Amino acid sequence: MTVETSTANTSGFDRQHLRDLATGSVTSIAVTLIAVIVVGLSWVGPNFVQASNITIIGTFVAVPMLVAAFAGFALLGGVVDLSIGSMVGFSSCLCATLLGWGWPLATAIPVTLVACMAFGAINATAVVIFGADTIAATLGMLVALRGVCYLMAQPTGSLTAFDTNFYTFTNLTVGPLPLLFVIALAVIVIAAFIVTRTRLGRHVQAAGGDDRAATRAGISVTRVRFGALLLSALGAGIGGILYVGQLGSASNLTGTGLEFQVYAAMMIGGYSILRGGVGNPIGAALGLLVVAGTSNILDVQAISPYFTNIIVGLLLLAAVLLDRLRGGDAYE
């Protein structure tokens, strides 16, 4: 009986149910974002939305947003990749090293991405094939890759890799919006489309939501999660390369704390670290914008930087509380 209902209704029920969930949490974070914009406008004034300020916010949020779009698939599929920050750093350092050796960008980029995906494959093998605990395994990769960054950036801790064309490209703007931001947004929208409207997206959600039911329904949870972790590594790799362009350099500390920024934003945007199956990339993007917008208000108003951290932490709590009140996961 249980088996029949689940196979018969997988397509219909899941899509409806999940669309509701996704829209629900997306609306909640959208309202928060609108609130942030309103506060910004009333406190900072019209300067809050002047072109240069939008560029500032957009530039800062572009790479994390891109990384979040890819890492979101892992969360959705029921695995967590904590190593994305160190992977971004590793990718930056590797790309900068190759450029420093005189490699052209066209070869440095693919090699870097392949290397990142190789490490992603290690994550995936440990977590999916061997069944290692996802938090522990990716935590191990976080530590290991950070060590690799330090090794690559010896002895001064930084690698200069200023490629004029690359720098110009990554700093282009489309109106007030940085090009990278527009690209990241496009990736988010594509990811959201995949998640909500394609069979692949439904499979990922099913694998994350209830892996036993998914397996019974014929979805290869192993393949989905393996792919999701590879994707997460790929996204981090792309992010790291873009940082080399944006900043003209890489350092042993590049990407430190990025996993915190990305996952906090994703959690307030409706994803869950406890369980897979929920979350929409648009929620992640909005979550990032909420935090970036708030930091920007505090920066522009010259609030002591030490208070900014406190406010962002409180914001995280408030946003999750709000999400819970409108009907999101309640933790008992």
Add this chain to the structure above:
Amino acid sequence: MRMTLRRTLATMTPALLALAIAGASAGPAAAFKLGMAVGGDTCCDWMKAQGDVAAALAKQRGWDYVELSNNADPAIATKNADIFIQDKVDAVIEFNGRSEVNPVLAAKFAAAKIPVVTYDISQKGFYFVGIDNQAAGIAGGEALGEIAKAKWNCQPDLVLSSEGAGAGIVNTWRTGGMRDGLKKVCPDIPAEKWISFEGNGQAVVALPAARDVLAAHPDAKKILVVGLNDGGVLGALQAAEQLGRADDIIGWGQDGSFITGNNVDPHLAGSVFYFLEGYAVYALRDVIDKIAAGSPPPVKDDAGDPASRVQPCPVSAAEAAKIPGTADRVKALLAAPAGTTEYDLFCPKKS
């Protein structure tokens, strides 16, 4: 969907009214605006104090002051530069430990025609205010070398270097400089006795790392310690104490963070003060006051020929006992006549 739209419009209308009122009550013509980007590393109290002193001095002059934190992160340093430019500040003080991103910052500020003072880390086009980190390192190394010569005839069993790779080039200058200074006085210490470990410039991190290194050299008795800063060196000293091998360990620090007060480790023989928290006095006296008065000085961006040179102040532990802690120094500095530096006020041996 429509409800949300209505609700949004409802919330925005009073906001728009509020900002119309705010706009109407705009203030008088803007004063000189100084921006400062503090390092943001949570290791040391002088990082925060640097901003506090700059804020106080700016207030004394009736200037506007904007402080942002670089958070030891190159992406944030870049974002802060954009915010300063957008805010149309008249001058910026940068303490950017992530020097690899300085060329990008320089390009941005140059395009916006905003003069920049940089503390300790040189960048073409930025006014250099600070010490020569390498020279400070060498001075500390030489001081330690003299002790090693007197006590052990320049024959230690081990020379530990507490590195802080996260500090980038400053680590290379200071820790490397200390080794160079030590080698100058004691050139014959064999290469295998020089061991480096990563202490991140913090006692709590250096401690377990140094413990492991000491355990791996169980026969080393006469030990010298150099490092990025006092905290890093202290970690190694405490490791020796924990392993019961502190009878013959001597360390010399940098930056003077932990050599004042009544809680000084007995094995810290000395340190080199830069009085980092008081750099703003130099920056304002020699560069920014002149910019505010309308006659900017020529740009001197090299540590060897700086816009304003801060003298390092090597001290032995005994001499440091008379120097007050950071908080008291800041108070005294702000109460002193304009242009007085902490070096003037506190350094026991002026060279």
Add this chain to the structure above:
Amino acid sequence: MTDATTIAQSTSVQPEGFRAKLPSGWGTAATVAAAWIVLIVASGIHRPDFLSHQTVLAVSFTMAIVGILAVAQALVGMSGAILDLSQPTALILSAAVVAWLLECGVPVPVVAIAGILVGAAWGIANATIIVFGKLNPIIVTLATNFIGGAVMFLIFQNAQAPLKSGFSDFGRSYFLGLPNIWWPMAVLVLLAGYLVPRTRYGRHMIAVGGNRFAAQARGISLRKTRFAVFGISGAIVGAAGILFAASNGPFAPAVGSTYQLPVIAGVILAGVSLAGGRGSIWLILLSVGFLSTVPTSLVFFGFSSNWQAVFQGLILIVAVAIDGFRAKRLQR
């Protein structure tokens, strides 16, 4: 046959999606003990002077603080609250209060009680937000860690217990050849490991962790359990703070984060399931012991600090992969 078992399985269990498949018991103990022995033997062969009292001291000083924090974290994990990410802040908060009180001349026993109470208060504060906000503990503790750290930094940038005091002497002296601070850790592990399965409260905690709905149905108050778990866990972290202050030099507010990864690794390697309901606290002695020996071994093998990070990360990945693999085989 299959229908009955599937239905039985799907009703009896666990939070979905993210699951640590690590059964407690002899299997895990054997794996970790074996790994530890292999490490010691290999290091001893490479350098016979590895097997010395100095090495034992170096390893056990590290074990002391990590071990106590691991017990606290294990309690949180076993009760189904996954992870307490605010341990770094609680540790330093308690240590700072201890240092400050000692400087004011307060006698050591009072200071010790104060340290423990500070930790417990922090835990209860977390529990309040978790229980009344019905928010997931990972987000709450992530936020409180962030906020607490920022607030502390505004108040002090460095703290240290008085050096010339019996307290600090205690922190660097030995008892029966091992550091003084190691013994409270060992006693705590043995005591906690003994008490948890044998007291009513301990069993309630495990029941809530295993299946909170079933536990609730049996009349166990979820609310009281959460408060108890976080309060006790916080008190343990407070105790760790006392030992930390006794054995460490000047510490800054953010420095507690260096313990986060080793503690989580130690807990997971001890077989504590982050999804709740399983784990043996006694195994913490083995897992933390093993993980604390790794960095020392690596130095004996001649690896620089940067390589240590790489190895430590890889070892964690391999260890949890092996453990996951064993758990998978057992499930078949």
